[in-house]
Amino acid sequence: MSSRRTTGGRISEDEINELISKLQSLLPESRRRNMGRASAxxxxxxxxxxxxxxxxxxEDLxxxxxxxxxxxxTDxxxxxxxxxxxx
Structure with missing residues (x-):
């Protein structure tokens, strides 16, 4: 994780944007396509x-x-x- 933190342990806006980008990259392409430029x-x-x-x-599997x-x-x-x- 980035070390860019503001005082008081809060996460900076840059770090939030970085985390949002990483989270969005974990979603399958089909879900990302439907979102376009989505809000957080x-x-x-x-x-x-x-x-x-x-x-x-x-659970099903x-x-x-x-x-x-x-x-x-069993054998x-x-x-x-x-x-x-x-x-």
């Missing part, structure tokens, strides 16, 4: 929405994996491959 507030809302969608996706694992014999080659991938 809009960017934060979109980032929160994206994180929530990622969380739902992880976890449930699907648990269901798949429950249908396999099957397929189960061992899945376990090794998860390590």
């Amino acid at each position: 507030g809009k960017l934060l809302k979109e980032t929160c929405s994206y994180i929530k969608s990622l969380k739902r996706e992880v 976890s449930e699907r994996l648990a269901a798949l694992m429950s249908t396999m014999e 099957s080659p397929q189960a061992e491959i899945i376990r090794s991938l998860l390590r």
